[in-house]
Amino acid sequence: MYVCICAAATEDQVQLCITAGAHTAKQVAMGCGAGKGRGCGLCRDRIKSMIEKHYSECEVEQISA
Numbered sequence: 001m002y003v004c005i006c007a008a009a010t011e012d013q014v015q016l017c018i019t020a021g022a023h024t025a026k027q028v029a030m031g032c033g034a035g036k037g038r039g040c041g042l043c044r045d046r047i048k049s050m051i052e053k054h055y056s057e058c059e060v061e062q063i064s065a
């Protein structure tokens with residue numbers, strides 16, 4: 001499923017960028033192009049949500065460990 005139609009970036013590609021260490025939408029854009037540059041910007045909230053979800057789950061895992 002595409003997260004960013006403008007860059008043809010899929011959810012898996014965005015998730016891979018986040019898992020590799022992207023903490024911001026800008027870093028995701030640098031990694032896979034999603035939300036980058038002159039695109040429409042409609043995907044940016046979705047990307048931010050994916051980043052927040054990933055890092056909130058990481059915090060839960062660290063607390064549980």
Ligand code: FES
Nearest residue numbers: 004006039040043
């Ligand atoms: S859908 Fe991502 S910039 Fe347009």
